[in-house]
Amino acid sequence: MCTSAGISGGPGAGELCDEGLRRYAEAIETGFIGVSMAPECLIHFGLVSLADDGVLVPVPPTTAATLVLNPLRRAALDQLEVIAAAEKAFAAADRVHAVAERHRAPDVRLIQGGDTISSILQAAVDGCQDELLTIQPGGRRPPELLERALQKELIALRRGVKQRIIYQHTVRSHEPTLDYIRGISEGGAQVRTVDEVIDRLIICDSTVAYIPTGPQRGQEALEVRHPAIVRFLEGVFNNVWNRAHPFDMPTPGAAKPRIVATEIQKAIMRMLVQGHTQTKIARELGMSARTVTSLVGKISEELESASPTQLGYLIATHGLLDQEPGAV
Template sequence: MEPVPPHAAAFAVLQPLQEELTAMRRKERSLMAAFSLFEEVYTDTRRGEQQPFTLHRGEAAINGALVAAVDTCQEELLTAQPGGGRRADDLAQALERDMRLLARGTRQRTVYQHTVRHHRPTLAYISQITEAGAEVRTLAEVFERLIICDRKVAFIPVSDDRGTAALEVRHPAMVRFLARSFDRDWKRSIPVEDPDSALRPRVIVSDIQRTILQAVVSGETDESIARRLGMSRRSVAEHVRKVSEHLGSGSRAQLGYLLATSGFLPDGPGPEAAGGTL
């Protein structure tokens, strides 16, 4: 054994490692070049495909995308419109669009909340489109806005402020899920057979009352309930007042307790389930 300088020993040990690192770097560069080619091929292939999800921001962008989708709708248009009566300008735009759609034989089904049955402008719109062949029903429960064209593309709101942004959905599984959700609501909804009549069936009034009272049990305020159901705060307060008198409640908290424990709100549907109309 003879001592040697440390740098000589280091060279002997490190040289094979440096050669191995150099080979690995060459392999890394080669793989990166190959994946870069794959990325170009993938991008070129997907460029012609429609994206499964597209976010539209702003009312102009949302309306433009909706008009484009509805104007190419050939077989069926499904819409869920929560929030009670609609604005006059929205109804005017919808009427023009829907009449074109119905004229070319496209089936149209729309679900509103029960509260539209006493909103004259919306009833006038419903009367015109039903005469042209559309089907309209109403439901008591609160639901999200939804538009589905030919069960191929759907539009859903991104937030509670529906005019801010909307998501265009083209993923087949998601569109199928949304369409089936609509079909379930449709089966439970009540047809608007005579839009020109101001009379509301007893079951409609009972459904609205039950929905309001269920919200009271959940602790919602009159203002929150009115906003979700598309009705005035005064109307909600009047429903709550009548039930409070009926049950002998002296406070909101007591009313919620009595509703939850008295059997006044069974799970079953229909006017009898809510104890009749008040």
């Protein structure tokens, strides 16, 4: 039995079996060969053809090669043309892709320089259409900066942009910030405060976010456009917003609400237990160093602490950080 017949691919393609070669020699010598005696490979290679009298007669190899290989060569050329056309199409697509990638805004972009950061943030606010979310850490901002921010953000509010802002509790005693909050609230924005915030965060229309790269907030920032990252940052904002306290404008000379004053005290105690200096506490909570020193002094006096190390220990062992907000 012939196992090497066929020229269309697969095992043994392009080969003649030994039996086929012997039968082909016999057909040449006798002029014919019976159909039942011809191995399958002879027929597949076209080396024998059926005569009118029902027998197989030999075909010269050059003739058989022409008859068998020409269609294969035409098919191969057709495939090469298909491949060449596909390669041309992919090359054109690759050029378009490269140009589009160069013009597409990156998912994360580093912005450097205070003026550049301010310009880009302002452009983002100007282009905001639906909602602007902002977390402002550090408490007290310069009055002139607050005034500029108020005028620009009121324009966005008048366009119908919803705005939510999170500050730290300490701004409740900073008159320039109170003036800003009064103006922005009258324009329709919502303002809340918390004891501590993560860091500065600005999100426009759930599509782009701006965050600092590190402690030097004014010199480097990241512009984030990756949908998953922006969605995550929006979730972080909402988590802080949900635990923040609504801002009600205080009457002149009024003290901070008890729950706010308590949270400020607990934030200071928490940072003392963590080993932070009073200077860092003041910076992180947006308070003056004098105010922090005064509050730490009162806590030390109440707990009869003789040193910062002992104070942290006493705060932890007295369970002051575990008490409900109104119990401190």
